[in-house]
Amino acid sequence: MTQRLSLANVSPDLYKHLAALEGNIAANVEHSLYHLIKLRASMINGCAFCIDMHSTDALKSGETTARLFGLNAWWETPLYTDREIAALRLTDAVTRFGEHGVSDDVYDAAAAEFGDAIPYIVAAIGMINLWNRLAITFQATPASALATA
Secondary structure, eight states: OOOOOOHHHHOHHHHHHHHHHHHHHHTTSOHHHHHHHHHHHHHHHTOHHHHHHHHHHHHHTTOOHHHHHHGGGGGGOTTSOHHHHHHHHHHHHHHTOOTTOSOHHHHHHHHHHHGGGHHHHHHHHHHHHHHHHHHHHTTOOOHHHHHHO
16 A cells, blocks of 8 residues: 555645644643543554554553553453543544434543543544544555554
8 A cells, every 4th residue: 555645745734733733632631541542543443554653652651552452342351440431432432423423321421530621532532533534545654664664
């Protein structure tokens, strides 16, 4: 697979604005939670570029491989806190929007955990879904694949 284009090169102004918004969101979400959200949504969407980026970043930040691998079946393992589970449930629901949106029980559990920070959690989920769609459409090459080429 060959990368179709580089968003940063072809549309630098768009990229700059998206990156600035991403920075604002990231500054308002707990660092470890941010990585779990980014990686889980990227796994659901099948975005190799973002899976590579966010797993690498999470490992550098001290996340464990067991917790990263466990994201594919987070509901089956005791590796995550109640707060993380609320965020992961919300990540799954927002990423897999169906005709009924996010259920009240998923939203209420997340709102109870995050209070006034809930818009930033939802924005983090929304942004990674946007980044996933851009990377998949433009066939962005994961950094680890470039390193081994």
